[in-house]
Amino acid sequence: MGENKPVYKRVLIKLSGEALAGSKSQGLDFDVMNDVCRVIKKCVGEGVEVGIVVGGGNFWRGAKDGVRMERSRADHMGMMATVMNCLALADVLEQMDVPVRVQTALEIRAVAEPYIRLKADKHLKNGRVVIFGCGTGNPFFSTDTAAVLRAAEIGADAILLAKNVDGVYSADPKVDPSAVKYDTITYDEVLAKHLTVMDSTATSLSMDNHIPVILFALKDPENIHRVIMGEKIGTIVG
Numbered sequence: 001m002g003e004n005k006p007v008y009k010r011v012l013i014k015l016s017g018e019a020l021a022g023s024k025s026q027g028l029d030f031d032v033m034n035d036v037c038r039v040i041k042k043c044v045g046e047g048v049e050v051g052i053v054v055g056g057g058n059f060w061r062g063a064k065d066g067v068r069m070e071r072s073r074a075d076h077m078g079m080m081a082t083v084m085n086c087l088a089l090a091d092v093l094e095q096m097d098v099p100v101r102v103q104t105a106l107e108i109r110a111v112a113e114p115y116i117r118l119k120a121d122k123h124l125k126n127g128r129v130v131i132f133g134c135g136t137g138n139p140f141f142s143t144d145t146a147a148v149l150r151a152a153e154i155g156a157d158a159i160l161l162a163k164n165v166d167g168v169y170s171a172d173p174k175v176d177p178s179a180v181k182y183d184t185i186t187y188d189e190v191l192a193k194h195l196t197v198m199d200s201t202a203t204s205l206s207m208d209n210h211i212p213v214i215l216f217a218l219k220d221p222e223n224i225h226r227v228i229m230g231e232k233i234g235t236i237v238g
Helices: 028-047 071-095 117-125 142-156 187-192 202-208 222-228
Strands: 010-015 049-054 100-104 129-133 157-164 213-217 236-237
Touching: 010 028, 010 117, 010 142, 028 049, 028 071, 049 142, 049 213, 071 100, 071 117, 071 236, 100 222, 117 129, 117 142, 117 222, 129 142, 142 157, 142 202, 157 222, 213 222
Parallel strands: 010 049, 010 157, 049 129, 100 129, 157 213
Antiparallel strands: 213 236
């Protein structure tokens, strides 16, 4: 299946901020970002339309870092953190001659376009990568929820969750050596077993909109291309 041809025409890739930090865990690792962007360039070259939602955990993790802060303000800081990642990612892609646009859910007109669905759709059709910043623009919603929301809005065929784990397990594989990795799993099972794929809001939103989520390890960025070509890696939630 899909040896030479992508199986997805339009995808939404969710990159965690931690993933962009590489082994440094904070800030940006440009070697990692170069590797990721090279693969995205390859996918775009094969006619795949790519939207990206970026987290901000390498700079600030909302409620986790802002324990003593008013929650909305802590989350707004997290949204700002995602913008730094968006701009860095856009710069790396542009250096590789990949056309790119950054759109933000909070208006920051000096550095990015405001998020407008029809404009994003047009950019994607014209072969531009669109990077969505500021999450949903609302506190109390994660960037995973933003990824599902944007995927639904742009009509993505799949959500590619590039994480620090290589799939969904029955338990935390770092803690429980008997943890089993699932090749496929339903949304109902994810919610019933409280598995940490995405938070429950993001999971139920993707379930309601029938968008498959493929979770895989970003450790080898080539996995992004493999998933788009239909290779069975990671876990498909659907």
